[in-house]
Amino acid sequence: MNKINSVCVYSASSTKIDSVYFDTARELGTLLARAGIRVINGAGNMGLMAAVSDAALAAGGRVTGVIPRFMVEQGWHHTGLSELIEVETMHERKQKMAALSDAVIALPGGCGTLEELLEVITWKQLGLYLNPIVILNVKDYYNPLLEMFARAAGEHFMGARHMDIWRVACTADEAVTQIQTTPIWDVSIRKFAAL
Numbered sequence: 320m321n322k323i324n325s326v327c328v329y330s331a332s333s334t335k336i337d338s339v340y341f342d343t344a345r346e347l348g349t350l351l352a353r354a355g356i357r358v359i360n361g362a363g364n365m366g367l368m369a370a371v372s373d374a375a376l377a378a379g380g381r382v383t384g385v386i387p388r389f390m391v392e393q394g395w396h397h398t399g400l401s402e403l404i405e406v407e408t409m410h411e412r413k414q415k416m417a418a419l420s421d422a423v424i425a426l427p428g429g430c431g432t433l434e435e436l437l438e439v440i441t442w443k444q445l446g447l448y449l450n451p452i453v454i455l456n457v458k459d460y461y462n463p464l465l466e467m468f469a470r471a472a473g474e475h476f477m478g479a480r481h482m483d484i485w486r487v488a489c490t491a492d493e494a495v496t497q498i499q500t501t502p503i504w505d506v507s508i509r510k511f512a513a514l
Contacts, residue, residue, distance in 0.1 A: 320499050321451065325357040325383070327420035329435045330367035331428035340427055343457045344370035347424065347491035352380025354495060357401075359419045361412065362386035364397040367426050372397055385415045413438060422451040422498035424488075427460040443484045443504065444477070451501035452485040455494045461487070 328351075330344060348371040351358055358375045360368050362384025372382045381401040388405050390396060396403060406412050413435055417423070425436040442448035454461050465487065471477050486501050488494035 321421070321501070321503060323354075323356050323421045323451075323498050325359050325420050326351060326422045326424055326498055327359040327416045327439075328368075328371050328424050328426060329428060329432045330360070330371060330426035331432055332361075332363045332366040332368050333429065334366050336366070336427075337458065340367055340457055340460075341370050343455065343491050344426055345374040347371055347426065347455070347494065348374030348376075348380070349378045350491055350495045351375055352378035355380075356495075357381040357383060359383050359385065359416050361416070362390075362396045362400060362403055364395060367428065369397055371426070372400060376401070383419060385412050385419070387412055417442065417448055420450065422453070422501075423448075424453045424455055424494050424498060425461075426455050427457055433464070440484050444481055446504070446506050449504040449506065451498045451503070453494045453497045453501070454485050454487050455491065456487050456489055 344367040348358060352375040358371060358380065360371060363369060375382050383402040383404065384397055384400045385404045385406060386396050387409055388407060391405055404415060406415055417439060423439050425432060439448055439452060443452060472479050472482050486497045488497050
């Protein structure tokens, strides 16, 4: 079992999505808090990001939000988090979130969530991020992306061993179990980065 103290949760800020996504986000926040795992996220005050934060806080957990200053100036930040870290750029935000985390869980989301997920997968492929990455595939949302990954490996755009970079979970409970049981990668994986 991995000792997971904090997990970075990528997720949507949209409020116009199916309630099942919100249910899963709240369940995830609650489970992480009960396990004593701090949530790291983008500090948004809407959508799944806020749902995870609010549920974790309500269950006695801790949430650290990382957000660029321009978003704070727009009032897009959650004002009730345990800790709010302001950075200058989106790039700094992603780097800080990853640096603070012992694992990543990706809930469904749009371009921002997909971009964060693909970047941390790339970092792991390069041996820059070695911790567990779990894709929480609620309502089969991520099936097209998983099919794209399989095609990329099948056509040798990435190695078959890179399909082990992430795990896929269908429930919040399964995602929490997977971050605790997926082996941490050794930095020697870098030698496999090239095909």
